[in-house]
Amino acid sequence: MEKLFDVVFEDADLLVINKPAGLVCHPTKGDQYSSLISRTRLYASEQFTPYIVNRLDRETSGIVVVAKNAATAGELGKKWEARAVRKEYLAIVHGDVIEDHGVIHAPLGKDESSRVVVKDCVRPDGSPAQTEWFVERRVKNELGSFSLLRVVPLSGRKHQIRIHLQSIGHPIVGDKLYGGDEDCYLALVENRLTEEQRRKLILPQQALHAEKVQFTFRGAEKSFSAEPEEWFVSFAAGG
Structure with a gap:
């Protein structure tokens, strides 16, 4: 049997998972292993009903909290809506980030010039968004200069971290939508990603955890x- 996921914590109310990169949270096809929610249902085996509290993008790895009953899901959902949760991400970005710390204040809204329906961008009439970042490490290798950042979103907009880091000239390594060539995203969706595109992306998934x-x-x-x-x-260690 294929491994379902890594369990970080579990008790009577909570199941905390380390989601692998490349796995969607909700199903797009019938395969019972194709989404995180379908895998949690397999894991639950009718012992409880799983409710995903926080979703991550397909290529983002890391902590996903799953409620094991409706009451817990309701309580935690209110906390996420009220921004009563601190979230920290690690991101590997292109280039040397000169400052050690900063806060990005840039409103976000729909990118009407894009061929990709889900793509957003920084725009003056968008919704307020703030992202704080700290440099953890600067990395140089044969492919160029990169920085490992600790990122704390202070608001909860769609694709916020990815757009904000791209907006300051440091897109996330491997980001197919905000990395500079959105055709990489379309190619992924249409199952036509070329070897040349994969080489330009450097990493197999976007480096956001x-x-x-x-x-x-x-x-x-x-x-x-x-x-x-x-x-x-x-890669973050310079390898």
């Missing part, structure tokens, strides 16, 4: 974290 979430649940402080996959760790 949801490393940590922290929140208060029923009077107790909860903090969950998970390491990125080996390809991410190796």
Whole structure:
């Protein structure tokens, strides 16, 4: 049997998963292994009904919190809506980020010039969005200069981290939609990604990992974290 996922934590109410990159949260086809929710249903084996609390993009790896009953799902859903959750991501971006720390204030809205329906962009009439970042490490290898960032979204807009980092000239390595050539995204969706495009992307998935979430649940402080996959760790270390 194919491995379903790595379990970070589990009790009577919560199942915390380290989602692998490349796995969608909700199904796009019938295969029972093709989405995280279908895998959690296999894992639950009718012992509980899983509710995904926080979703990640297909190519983003990391912490996903799953409620094991409707009451818990409702409580946690309200916390996410109220922004009462601290989330930290790791991102490998192109280039040397000169400053050690910064906060991006840039409103986001639909990119009406794009062929990709789901693509957003920075635009003055968009919704307010803020992203804080810290440089963890600067990396040089035969492919160029890169920076490993710790990123804290201070708002919760779609594709926020990816768009904000691209907007300051440091797109995420492997990002097929915001990395500079959106045809890479279309090629992925249409199953026609070429070897040349793969080489330009450098990494097999976008280098964005949801490393940590922290929140208060029923009077107790909860903090969950998970390491990125080996390809991410190796590249961030300069390999």
